[in-house]
Amino acid sequence: NAGVTQTPKFRILKIGQSMTLQCTQDMNHNYMYWYRQDPGMGLKLIYYSVGAGITDKGEVPNGYNVSRSTTEDFPLRLELAAPSQTSVYFCASSLTGAQREAFFGQGTRLTVV
């Protein structure tokens, strides 16, 4: 049982490049989330999904896109990377109902230069 797995762990992008951050979970969780955490700061919700085929914007969605074609996978797409997107990105998942604990992946450290 791997939990929540994110790839890659580190990435350096040039301004204007695009990339996809991968997130997969093997716990059959319905809810999945993407957060960014700037240095010394809190976790800001980018996008979330309550099930396959359903996604919605969080607090800071601009510059990002997501899709949720399966229960397991929730990739985050960065189009036209900007220095302001330099951050650590965390994916998380949780069950619905009373069991709400969110389990986090190990994070992806992204630098845009």
Next chain:
Amino acid sequence: GENVEQHPSTLSVQEGDSAVIKCTYSDSASNYFPWYKQELGKRPQLIIDIRSNVGEKKDQRIAVTLNKTAKHFSLHITETQPEDSAVYFCAVNTDKLIFGTGTRLQVFP
């Protein structure tokens, strides 16, 4: 949308003292209130949570209290130890899981 405020942003205590972190939220529909601990360079991990039908919950040295009328909840850590040093986040969950801004706790021996 939901707004979660957390105070203080930093907290320094002597080993053995108590630490209290407070959060307020805006959405009265919120029904689940977890607290996460994040050590340096690591992912956040749940330490305790409380649901809206409960006023207080305790797990060894940590406790959480909830006042739904006033829309605030607090984390209490007693008999603090150096290994409690970390950043603590409150969060509020309806469908979205929204985090507070974090509290950096330092416990000095």
